Amino acid sequence: MEEKFTSVLFLSLSESWRSILRSGDDIHKIRENLLNHINERHFITYSDKDSDMHDLDLIIIRDCARVLRGILNPRSEKLAGFSVLAELINAAAGKTDPSLSEAFWAELCHLVRGIEGQFRFHENTEFSFADTGDLKGRDAAQSRSLELDLIHKHVENKMSLYRCGLDNQFIELRDTNKKMILAGMGAETRNWTDWHWHLQKIARDEKSLSDYAFLTEKEKENIKRANSLGIPFGVTPYYASLFERSGNGEDRALRAQVLFPENYINSFQNGCGEDNINDFMLETDTSPTDLITRRYPDIVILKAYNSCPQICVYCQRNWEIKGPLEPGAMADKDQLVAAIRWIEEHEAISEVLVTGGDPLVLSDSKIRDILQKLSAIDHIKRIRIGTRTLVTLPMRFTDALCDILASFRIPGRRELSVITHIQHPLEVTPEFVKAAEKLKSRGISIYNQLVFTFYISRRFEAARLRSLIKLCGVDPYYSFYPKGKSETADYRIPIARILQEHKEESRLMPGLARTDEPVYNVPGLGKNHLNAWQNRDLISIGKDGARVYEFHPWEKKIADQKIYIGTDMPILDYLERLENIGESAEEYESIWYYF
Template structure:
């Protein structure tokens, strides 16, 4: 259905738009002015709402199934938001005015964006109970049966769901794939030869830290780089944007760059030209690089606090490996320039000691496990000495980027501060893709889990792990490996990370149509959106957020209600999302069947 529309030119899309709702077209062309059109539109939508669930409704609505009518109700709610003058003022744009001009031929079709037209084509279809997502979904046969007959028929339908899911899962490799393990061992040998390193060197995390790859020539000598990747790396060098990759993580690359399995891995660490130019533009414009506005939630140097009982402690400002999309790219430094200030940490810990309401500490940064065992021991002993601290989280990506760092000595240090019934010490890590779970990372996980320490995963939902069931495979593998899925984050809305961002509708769709097919203990991660300064807002519930406008380029404007909005008069946060049309076009260019995503337009 979407593929077919992608082939239409703008004039044909406009024709399709009005075919989807001739009544709205007639309202727009017969109205004296915009305000008249607005009033008539509200009357029209209110009329449809009254008929949707009225037993005396005309045949058009009674013949539609309940799911279509419920979807219509949601589409009406959205369209009412879009035509409100208040929301036009907030977003500085009027979708209704654009529709009015299109209907009255007062705008050149070539000036219109396909994303805008697509949004309203599907919105109008939804309002008229013609979304197309239920046409082949008749009432399941088992609902018409009972007893054993119903049970057997239900089993068949559930098997079909499971079979469909398995077909998608088979498209993706994991780091435990035998062929992949073999290729990566070959990569390891090549890197060792290049650095004149033996096996004991490779198993020593300090060797990896000393040999972090941060220059283009060495990187290019190890792996084949595309022209796009080279342009991005040269741009990063020109503008002094640091990139660094551990030898271990580089061994996970496809050295020949065939694009078969390492697309996600490369995208995490190789800055694109677009990223670099946007990063520099943001910096030059004087805009705040601190997207989460952590400076406004930092009561003392080294601490960020956004919630009543937990705070963030940042002892170290670098990582062995820099993730391009990192929310703290404004403060993450090259590992050679990174610093640990005992004085800053002492002051921060004393601040925590004086605040009895703080019961939990997330030690993050940078990556705190880059520090030596001595520093980590000192830090944990100081924090655990505070009587009201019940839990210490250690936020680290070391398990993914440098599993050799998880030594017996380090694990023993961590174990000492995990006291059952007294205080929990847990690890919060960051696997992005199934190909990152390798025999080496699994060995690190085993060492930690043997001590009784829990491990949780926070995944950032980016373009590079957003294909159908891709994140489901990660969840399954994480759970089997001893890690509990914890959060799945909508990518931060920073201009420089536009290549990574995914429409909110896609993360909602993934939760409802993919994650939901997994057993409950596997899909334990909560989808969240981080509101700057205020913290996480759940994405599941429409009461937490709403679409208030669709801009001329097809991007949705969302209003987010922060987590404490039921307790205090906290101003909502307005967010401009990624265009669904642009996202699907990108998937289409990457040879993905975009019709598999057809319901995405109806997630708000």
């Protein structure tokens, strides 16, 4: 990105804006005049007079009008605790606040360009199919078919940039890694298929993980610091075998799952490890009894086991989990009995998500016992198992375990399904496919909840993942915006990017391969579906360039409930990060106009 976004550039974009801001009127009059100008620009897009703009570009003017009205609203300023308008007036008077970031001015520049129609997105698109001339019938259909072939080729070319764990090259690499790990531990090939062995050999520090996989010096240093601060850390031998041994960045997404960035460690060191800070989802406020979380009428979470064989850095429950397979992670027997009794006493509950932690590290007998108790409750119609062992420990899915799970599904009466997080095509391996097929062949549905982090956010990267897992029998379910926790800032993306991906990439795929919904999990309230404008309002731009949103509760128009004010990731910062890993920011230019 060569353009430098400043107050000077902003003031140069529109004579109308410049004259209003420099009028010398008080802030109330300036606000009124700006809103009048914005409304006029909005009204023009509905004019029956000929326009030199593409119809679809006129829609962008309307979108910007709505956003600017929200930002200039006094109520928005009160909710955000910041007045964008006051800063613009100061800048117009030559008193620009030096603490306003370039990302702040980038947002304002794009909004003014948007409302003033200073762009031509739909005159310079990669494809231009609107004008088919006088073609009709079969001729028009054949022409359109050729156009669709071009789109398909574009999508395939983009998705082919991302290799997966089923590529022969990676199968061979990981077989080599597996043999190296086994040889280094004096183990035999049969140990590799024994999930108990993997649990016994979890890497818990930089030395043990270095025995399994290549680590850079910075990665080693960060693991040492994390260990010294008591930050939970663990990687299974299987998952370590997925790492490359060259450190060239191809496996960036896999390493990011388990290796802490410096910001994460610094946040914990500075006190963010306290429960009241890190309980981002306010689970303590939505737990009516021990081990239960309830945010919706019909479904509850049952936290049966409070640890995992491998700790995901972005985990929303990192404030609860102390380490991999931590002693005492199993729910207290009396508490578990009481929690299940609570479910039995609340007939509104028809669905239970058994999670933690990862409950599938429990023994077969304990899993059977929990499922038997839940299945004995007449009003339970669906049981979900939340687990990431499909990608961290696929050998856990023995025939015995899969038979146990399948025994609790009764077609037409009770469903049992598995919910997982598959985060990258490189996690889809032959072992994963085998485990998934064992479940599917027994009638057990598998759903993927993708956490849409920076590491899966390049153009068509998530589309490649969706297409791949669907072929393995896994249905895309949700695309989660990463939790807005300070320690996981390196994993966040702008909301605009997940919307852009859903519209410009996911939408180009067949419907069955793009069934996931982009959502933002509102603390204490639950999922906010991002596809719909009516679920949120953009109310401000922070000094750092982050958009500030007013999220509406899912109960809106149903029950009285509070709103939630959430802060986004600055778009300019995100684009600069993409460029740092070799992407072109120009390919993402339309991101500024997703709100």
